[in-house]
Amino acid sequence: MINHHHFLLRGHINHVPDGFDTERTRLWIKKFLTAMRMEIEKGPYVSYITDQGNRGMTACCLIKTSHLAFHIWDEEKPAVLQFDFYTCGELDFDEIIKLLKIKFHLTTYDAMHIERDSMIIRHREVDEKTREGQSRPFGARTPTLQGDDYRKADYLEEIQDVERMRKR
Numbered sequence: 501m502i503n504h505h506h507f508l509l510r511g512h513i514n515h516v517p518d519g520f521d522t523e524r525t526r527l528w529i530k531k532f533l534t535a536m537r538m539e540i541e542k543g544p545y546v547s548y549i550t551d552q553g554n555r556g557m558t559a560c561c562l563i564k565t566s567h568l569a570f571h572i573w574d575e576e577k578p579a580v581l582q583f584d585f586y587t588c589g590e591l592d593f594d595e596i597i598k599l600l601k602i603k604f605h606l607t608t609y610d611a612m613h614i615e616r617d618s619m620i621i622r623h624r625e626v627d628e629k630t631r632e633g634q635s636r637p638f639g640a641r642t643p644t645l646q647g648d649d650y651r652k653a654d655y656l657e658e659i660q661d662v663e664r665m666r667k668r
Contacts, residue, residue, distance in 0.1 A: 516556075
């Protein structure tokens with residue numbers, strides 16, 4: 501059976517790559533994917549965008565089991581990282597966070613891991629300054645459940661609607 505894992509993260513970072521870091525970032529993506537036991541199909545592609553309001557590093561890579569993509573907005577202080585990783589292989593939530601902390605000095609983040617086959621959603625918010633974190637159901641304003649695994653009926657229905665539309 502094929503697994504379908506989707507990892508999404510929005511966080512703040514203190515190590516912000518600039519226009520001279522495209523090659524180092526490309527090499528880091530290769531190391532990251534090797535650590536995740538993924539095979540690269542095309543890329544990685546890395547560029548530094550200079551448009552006002554959207555300035556920062558952007559990158560993507562096609563892997564044999566899906567994709568990795570991210571963008572960093574470096575005009576904001578602290579800089580913002582949006583990271584998207586989808587695979588039909590295995591996915592290690594904690595290892596991804598660890599590697600992002602090492603590379604980008606991730607401080608606060610809101611991350612979600614969706615197991616698409618079972619629609620189990622793991623969600624975590626962390627503020628590294630206080631080392632406080634909480635897991636909560638996706639979309640909730642306040643923590644209402646304990647642990648990492650949640651099922652969110654409204655979200656599941658939305659995903660099923662999207663899947664039905666794709667099949668048409």
